[in-house]
Amino acid sequence: MEDLLEQSALVQWRIDGELHELEVVPGASLLDVLREQVGKTGTHMGCRTGHCGACTVMIDGAVAKSCIAMAATLPRATITTIEGLTAADGTMHPIQQAFWDAAGLQCGFCAPGILLSTAELLQTNPAPNDAEIDAALAGTLCRCTGYQSIRRAVGEACVRMYPDAAGE
Amino acid sequence: MADSPDGDLKYVGRSIRTKEGRAPLIGKAKYTSDYAFAGQLHACIVRSPHAAARINRVDLSAATRVAGVRLAMHGADVAALTDPIPDYLEPALFGGKAAAHRCLAIDEVWCYGQPVAVVVAEDMRTARYAAARVQVDYTPLEAVVDAEAALAVGARTIVPGWDDNLLMHVPFMHGDTVAAFESADQVVSTEVKIHRFSTQPMETRCYNAVWEHNTESITLYGTSQNPHPLRLVLAQTLRMPENKIRIIASTIGGAFGLKMHGHPEEGLICLLAKLTGQPVKWLESREECLLIGAREQKHYIEMAVNNDGTVLGLRDRFYANTGAPSACPGWGMAFLTGLTMPGPYKVRDIDVQMHAVSTNKPSWNAARGYGKESTAIALELAMDNVARQLGVSPVTVRLKNFIGKDEFPYDSPTGLLYDSGDYAGAVEKTLQAIDYDDCLEEQASARESGRYIGIGVAFELTPEGGAIPGSMVVGYDTSSVRVGPDGTVRLLTGVTSPGTGNATGIAQIVADELGVDIDAIEVLQGDTNASPYGFGNYSGRSTIVGGGSAALAAQDVRLMIDKVAAALLEVERSSLVLQRGVYTSTADSSASVTFAEVCYAAYTRAYDVALCIDPPLEATRTFRPPSIRHTPDANGNINPYPSYSNAAYATVCEVDVQTGQVKLLKFAVTHDCGKVINPILVEGQACGAIGFGIGGALTEDVRYDASGRQLTRSFMDYVMPRMSDMPPIAVEHHDMPNPGNYLGLKGAGEAGVGGSAAAVVNAVNNALQPLGVVMNELPLTAPRVWAAIQQASVAPTPGGDQ
Amino acid sequence: MSLYPSYARPRSLQQAVDLLSGLQGGVVVIAGGQEILPSVNYGVLMPDVYVDIGGIEELIGISSVGDELVMGALTVHRDIQGHADVQRLAPLLAQSVSAMGGGWQVHNRGTIGGNIVAMHPLYDIAPSLLALQADIELIDAAGTRRLSFADLLADSSHGLGTKAILTRVFVTASPQSSWGYYKLKNTSGAYGSANAAAVLETEGEILTAIRVVIGAAADQLTLVSDALAGLTGAAYDAAAGAEIERICAQAIGTPLSDHQGDGTWRRAMAGVVARRAVEAALLPATGPDS
Structure with a gap:
């Protein structure tokens, strides 16, 4: 069975809408491959232990910490980074626009975790309460805002994405 | 995105985040670690596992044998090519003790995690793997961990040559405390213990040094709150003239003081780039970042x-x-x-x-x-x-x-x-x-x-906004306002942004002073080859002195533009009204010219309507807060x-x-x-x-x-x-x-x-x-x-x- | 320890087992990676071979047969939390999986098998599995075997070694029992300082069986069941609560002492979380408080 052993792994990923075929080194994290082999530097290294969430991406529509996902274990996947939230013509996703308008960021380093987790939350929940927002964003640390402006921006994003749900 | 100023509606006082907002939200901000250059090498630092030890020998041979390793150095190697790192703030200015700060420890290590050796390799994995192969022979010494125990008689002095571990003692005394305590009804004693806690910005430190072969100079892309003062420190450490060093402090992912300089890696990475002739990058791990202490x-x-x-x-x-x-x-x-x-x-x-x-x-x-x-x-x-x-x-x-x-x-x-x-x-x-x-x-x-x-x-x-005489902690700063022939504005300031959004605050001030749309303003911070000499970000100073100096510069430029506008419209300057990018006059209802047209005229009609100014539409001003006093008073206080x-x-x-x-x-x-x-x-x-x-x-x-x-x-x-x-x-x-x-x-x-x-x-x-x-x-x-x-x-x- | 590790992605359990049986040391079995990558990233772990079992379909999914819940080892936490079968047959498990740290990002990737195999004293799933008297299934070259989770814990190599793969987890529902989970941590982002899973049986107000498992207080799980037998045959009251607290604290042999708290506190908290888990079990109307 040792003939199964390979020195590298081939992966086929649709990243932010674009198809990539890559040869990745065993042990390399999805984070390192995205940043170094694909140039997706919008995804950030904050701790490499899965605590901070700055490296968050979506794998097949679900948020994940790319620093603790081994690239080789994802032979085929659809990966959305923070860069993929933006439309091809540069139009911001309503969540991005809401965070901009409500100043839901300071340094922006944690934005991948905050925005993509918000996106997953709002996919299924048009009007999350505080506890639901807490749960969705529990995996991401922000050191600048004290989270107050983030909470406000998530609320603003709900209004933009679901204008009809507001006030219900 | 922002509305243009409308009547009395000014930018100052409004809650907006126009600058440095879009890029991080779409994942396009360039933090230091996002830069990668052709031939990029990576450094990994070997750190002391002991709090105190004598270094008997550093053996780099096993590391240099690893394929892909380009350079490995220990303390003595580096010390031969560098001088000690100058203090950001010299304890001696306050009567304290001096110590030689080296990029890598030479004979003794003074703390857990102190850099002892460095390995440069073609990729990070190889660098880390090879670093684990560096053999260091230590003789552990008794560690002095507690501050009060460190002052006890007989405590080991941690710096050879010091007579004790008291870096500095300063009494702050005023009045007659003895009399106050004697006359008081009660004395209340409180012991307060503040522990060691750290700022831990989400972005760790990163330095990427590029050796510029054409000019034989260094460009350091670095997480620095204070690029200009760091440039001086690097010049002294690396024995290079200051004008051969350029520092670009890109978008910063939070700083909170941790990215002020004096760190041994700053000079070290520059040296490695110089020696290899290739870009060398070091990205601090979270474990390394947690070494940086404060407050205890x-x-x-x-x-x-x-x-x-x-x-x-x-x-x-x-x-x-x-x-x-x-x-x-x-x-x-x-x-x-x-x-x-x-x-x-x-x-x-x-x-x-x-x-x-x-x-x-x-x-x-x-x-x-x-x-x-x-x-x-x-x-x-x-x-x-x-x-x-x-x-x-x-x-x-x-x-x-x-x-x-x-x-x-x-x-x-x-x-x-x-x-x-x-x-x-x-x-x-x-x-x-x-x-x-x-x-x-x-x-x-x-x-x-x-x-x-x-x-x-x-x-x-x-x-x-603190300022300490004789140091690079200064109370003033400088900004340049440049208005182009199309009426757009480039604002350069010596204060940097650690990710707080101060560029927006400063742009709000300039937009109001110039009377322009805030979207017409581009702010540039943190590049020593572009910004006026400045001292960066610390002590809550950025809006006070960055905003203050930008306001003065904007006022100067606005005056120039007003003069040209008055000349173009042939009206008194005092009759001008600038609203939504258009100059009109209260003296002549038919007079009208756009702000951009006036700016174009300022550049192109230097011999008629713009004779009244010295082009270009640029001004550089410094704001020096007047209440700082460095001349000691009768009690010797500043x-x-x-x-x-x-x-x-x-x-x-x-x-x-x-x-x-x-x-x-x-x-x-x-x-x-x-x-x-x-x-x-x-x-x-x-x-x-x-x-x-x-x-x-x-x-x-x-x-x-x-x-x-x-x-x-x-x-x-x-x-x-x-x-x-x-x-x-x-x-x-x-x-x-x-x-x-x-x-x-x-x-x-x-x-x-x-x-x-x-x-x-x-x-x-x-x-x-x-x-x-x-x-x-x-x-x-x-x-x-x-x-x-x-x-x-x-x-x-x-x-x-x- | 290798700079150039190799990698294999077997397509079937048999392939995986054959592969593992032929390999020497330095092998790491990986799926979600949530436990392994932090160590790899910190340079603590440098495997020679990664065996990726993530492609083995047989290991994925939740099903139920009668009162028995069957979960493939690669089932991720998020799927367990929301799955109707788990909610119906083992709501205690769903609750404890929801209490895990790391956020949605980790819940979406981390697997129940990885969580069990990690045998980390501070994790949330194991206390519930022991309280629910779960079984697990292993496969190695000798074949497949099913054993109780308790027996797995008792085995010093956890029955796994480097040759076996955890394949499935079984929980049999007992409809007459009620349950509670209580997790104590210093702050939202902290790891657990003590947690407890309680499974009770009652007749009317009368306690007829009580089983508490305490985690995160010692380096191994602490099952408290026989010592609590004296509390059965009566209704729960404050005195019973105090007794549970005393007995459960005493049951902790050598408490952990780490960043999550010192040993004296951990022992005391073992008692507090046990009582709170029992109280949560007795208050089904208001839902578990955790």
């Missing part, structure tokens, strides 16, 4: 008080464990703690003895609050203790002792000149914001049902600060007495930062700093074993607040404009850490007062609180049950 202090406070609550005198003997000597400015925090005593209180007779102690713990760097947070924690815990001892409300004790709002400018006993403030007013606003009376009722009814709710108040004075921001805090907590867990239910702050340029940015600063204070008060803690090895190595152990840990924060403003500064600015950013930490501790003590528990040792982790409750229930403290 032990205070022995005595307050001489009268039974009516008046504080007559203050004695404080305190010891700051500043770790191993370093070129970073962290140790200065201890000095500031002493200098800013006795904070907002009108106590004239003081005897404060500051001891900055060197130990074998890793070094400090600056941390948000820069020592003033420790002043607030020490004083505010002591004030609550006074209130407890006298049996009066903590609010009453503070109001009794505050400097009155009609007493400004106020000469502090340490020689500072407080510009303005209304401390009592800020406290009253805060109590209103938190519904203090309702809280008291809730507390009383909760106690009846066996629940422990506490209310804590605290005050914090945070002088901002005033290093132009402005004295302040804030009042209140919080409500519930303590689970079965577990010791503390839950914060409410929080309010009233902040006086002078004129508010942008409420949402100021609120962001306040809430972020309060997050630091809450985390520091309750959980964040860097721990060591008895031999000085650091136990806290990841975010598993260093636990910072998550979203659900933060209570909603009511932010109120109570602006008392600084008379000396542009628009009355005072500065924001540092206030929040100490005051909020103190409010939390006071709230917990207030909650547990019926049990006789008083805790003045931070952090108040659940196990500590529980242990204190157990101890109190075994032996009730006198006066406990009130």
